[in-house]
Amino acid sequence: MLKSKLRRDHQYLLNNYFNFHVLDIYFKKYIENKYLRFILATFSFPFYIIKNWNNININGIELVVTTKCNLNCKDCVNLMQYYDNPYNIEIENLVYDVKQIIDIVDNILELRVIGGEPLLNTELPKLLNFLAHQKKILTIVISTNGTVSLNQDLINSMKNEKIRVKISKYDTLNTKMKVKNFIQELEDNDINIEIKYHSTWSDFGDLEFRNRNQEEMIEIFENCKSSYRCGTILNGEYHLCPRSAHATSLGLVPKDKESFMNIRLKDESKRKMKKNLKRFLKTKPIGTCNYCDAWDMEIREIAKQK
Numbered sequence: 446m447l448k449s450k451l452r453r454d455h456q457y458l459l460n461n462y463f464n465f466h467v468l469d470i471y472f473k474k475y476i477e478n479k480y481l482r483f484i485l486a487t488f489s490f491p492f493y494i495i496k497n498w499n500n501i502n503i504n505g506i507e508l509v510v511t512t513k514c515n516l517n518c519k520d521c522v523n524l525m526q527y528y529d530n531p532y533n534i535e536i537e538n539l540v541y542d543v544k545q546i547i548d549i550v551d552n553i554l555e556l557r558v559i560g561g562e563p564l565l566n567t568e569l570p571k572l573l574n575f576l577a578h579q580k581k582i583l584t585i586v587i588s589t590n591g592t593v594s595l596n597q598d599l600i601n602s603m604k605n606e607k608i609r610v611k612i613s614k615y616d617t618l619n620t621k622m623k624v625k626n627f628i629q630e631l632e633d634n635d636i637n638i639e640i641k642y643h644s645t646w647s648d649f650g651d652l653e654f655r656n657r658n659q660e661e662m663i664e665i666f667e668n669c670k671s672s673y674r675c676g677t678i679l680n681g682e683y684h685l686c687p688r689s690a691h692a693t694s695l696g697l698v699p700k701d702k703e704s705f706m707n708i709r710l711k712d713e714s715k716r717k718m719k720k721n722l723k724r725f726l727k728t729k730p731i732g733t734c735n736y737c738d739a740w741d742m743e744i745r746e747i748a749k750q751k
């Protein structure tokens with residue numbers, strides 16, 4: 446009970462943080478001094494909240510651009526180890542899905558371009574150019590293992606203040622030199638980067654049915670780090686976590702219609718889609734929570750290869 450209350454408060458804080466962040470980004474256009482910006486954002490915060498009470502603001506959303514990967518991590522949280530026939534998602538479909546989502550939300554604080562290894566989709570430059578022009582998308586993060594060669598097209602498309610390349614550093618692998626050169630090349634081109642160091646990886650367990658009751662499912666969902674942060678778009682479906690998106694897409698876990706939202710419905714009105722989205726974002730738990738151990742405390746070797 447206490448835990449779930451904490452969880453809700455945490456979510457509330459996250460939403461407020463989101464709104465505050467939006468204000469800060471807005472004032473950044475006019476004011477360089479961060480202290481002055483902070484004061485202005487603090488004073489205008491209550492007015493902003495009242496004005497935007499009914500807005501749909503998304504803290505983070507992951508856009509899967511490929512299920513291909515050049516590494517073979519045994520315990521990949523996104524289940525790449527289960528794809529026998531990995532594929533790239535076509536640019537037309539990616540653009541369509543993003544248009545559908547931004548049509549019904551007010552802001553997306555962080556859109557994460559992810560895979561697999563997103564740099565393996567050769568249409569990434571086109572996608573980044575499109576994303577960078579979307580006003581409702583405030584930041585774009587490319588989540589990569591930093592081991593794929595960069596070309597000039599890709600470098601040019603990454604040069605945007607909204608874009609940040611987040612590089613996982615897997616120091617146990619023999620890819621150290623590649624990653625070092627990758628980072629150097631981005632730095633030389635003034636591209637925003639973030640290095641992600643992992644001290645542990647989690648074990649989400651296999652995809653067998655766990656036979657949990659509803660109460661247990663809610664408990665696991667509410668305590669899961671993915672459920673409120675890692676909503677995932679895969680092939681026109683918006684899921685509340687990557688495991689749900691990939692496990693159901695692979696046909697390894699049954700797909701129940703409450704657990705995802707189809708964003709490719711062409712005849713649905715914008716009003717109805719908005720209503721559906723509001724309802725969908727409150728869903729808990731999702732069917733895949735019965736096929737998952739969530740962020741179990743068991744420590745897994747990071748990026749261990751198959």
Ligand SMILES: C[S@@+](CC[C@H](N)C(=O)[O-])C[C@H]1O[C@@H](n2cnc3c(N)ncnc32)[C@H](O)[C@@H]1O
Pocket residue numbers: 514520521522523559560561562563588589590612613641643645646647648649745
């Ligand atoms: C699924 S990867 C996709 C992006 C890219 N291929 C990479 O490895 O960075 C996204 C993030 O999930 C992390 N990750 C993968 N499996 C994990 C696990 N079992 N536990 C915790 N984090 C995991 C990766 O280290 C990476 O930071």
Ligand code: SF4
Pocket residue numbers: 514515516517518521522523525526560561562590748
């Ligand atoms: S965690 Fe490993 S297997 Fe999964 S997408 Fe990243 S590099 Fe590929």
Ligand code: SF4
Pocket residue numbers: 665666669670671672685686687688689731733734735737738739740
């Ligand atoms: S299936 Fe449920 S418990 Fe597992 S990662 Fe997704 S939200 Fe978390």
